[in-house]
Amino acid sequence: MRAFVPILIVVAAFAAVPLFVHSNVVLNFLVVTLLIGLAGQGWNILGGYGGQYSFGQAAFFGTGAYATAILQVHYGVNAWIGFAAGIAAGAAVGAIIGALAFRAGLRSSYFALVTLAFAEVLRIVASVTPITGAGVGLLVRLDLRAQAFQFQSRAIFYLVILGFVAVSLVIAQLLERSRFGAWLIAVRENEDAAMALGVDAFAVKLAAMVVSAAITAAAGCFYVQYFLFVDSGIAYGTWISIEALLTPIIGGVGTVFGALAGALVVKFLGEGIKLVTGDVPGLDLMIYGAVLVLVIRFAPRGLVGAFADMRAHLARRAKLRAPIGEVARG
């Protein structure tokens, strides 16, 4: 149980923010940050722990978003049910893409390219199909009631997305201490050696992809409920694929808090630059690129990894400074 204490502390700290901050601008910023963190955590399950770098998380994000929107707009389904169906639909798309790619034995950059291709195909299909609103997109009717998964107050939205992020943190923590997680990490480190030890690499990767897709799809579902609008460029656009992989890589791949830490840094920088320079299109992407280069050069294990290294370094220094007798006793 002690392993979950850091998650509890971090989530409690985030949950306390609306008590002190009432600015809608700040809350909106935090909602978007957590949304990206959630999508990134989805990527992290498959990419960080499983070593399968997906460039097409948009396929899951968009499927979740569209499923939620279509069920409400065209079929009058309750938003909560639509939300759950969106997660399931995203997971199903993950299972299909995963089964095809892993059955074909695609690894590393080939896997990345195929996931990117699937997301792009879905984007193009969604941009011409009537049910997705084609080029116009879909507007979800404004209905500010909890039954419709819409809330008058930004703070409620913020707490809802924080809840999802908390669940995704717990999933990663459970993964780290389970047989499935040990097998998934073994596949990342060396697939042949893992198979020789009885690991069904195909099944493990596929299961990880389904979990990954479900988490990223949840972010897509939330996006629709929050912004009440979706079109093909938002849902299946490469922006979300890039942000979903950038945040955990910057924060620390294969760590519980990596995606969340990365999302905070990336979004803070992005918004900060916008405040200074105004809204220059594409500038945030340039910033992301620069941060990515710096992180890969100076902290290849991401911010969480760098933090752990720093703590170990300080602990060593403290030990060196202590009188010799104390070290022996300690």
Added chain:
Amino acid sequence: MAEPLLSVEGVSRRFGGLLAVNAASLSAEAGRITALIGPNGAGKTTLFSLISGFLKPSAGKVRYASDDITGEPPHRLARRGIARTFQIVQPFAGLSVRENILVGAHLRHPARAAALELAERVGHDVGLGDMLDRPAHALTVAGRKRLELARALATEPQLLLLDEVLAGLNPSEIRDILPVISELSARGIAVLMIEHVMQAVMSLAGHVFVLAEGRIIAQGSPPQVVADPIVVEAYLGHGAAAKMRSAHVH
């Protein structure tokens, strides 16, 4: 004689025009160390890959505990009780020694606590007891070989395929690891080992198969096999056995 645990029956494997393994047959019994020797390029590692499921045979059958396991994937074979080590060691480099062994231990122990306990015990058994928390990439060659062995053992196999676990070790390291291997067969595990270190083959193996150019050319007890002129010629070239004999006479 009891039914052997593993029997390979006329297995062949073709890579394009090259017949790497040609109708090879061999067997391995529980509680005995069986060695597979042969010159470089004889097809020993290919034969191992055929047995452990990393390659599918072009012809022939592999039986394990009287089941036909020909062409089954490696993870299913591991569940049946077949474990292998790799000639080129394949550690999970980013993980600690303990975590490496844990992956194998999880095969038969879903609960983390039980798997950790087994991993620790196996680690001590192979002499990695005080390195358990070191990263695997920090181990020496001898340490990595031990780690290969430990991971395989953690799956609690009945048949253990060792692909040159002694290669690259110095004589004192070899001396340290030999008792570990003989202890395994004493526990009732069938060990099948590819080995170039003849000192080890002579002292450990109960039975030896000799593979040359993809075919089994001789088998028997270690002294029988090394005295076999066909085996000598396979290593040293045609006519070598006769030359050696005449050299002895003079």
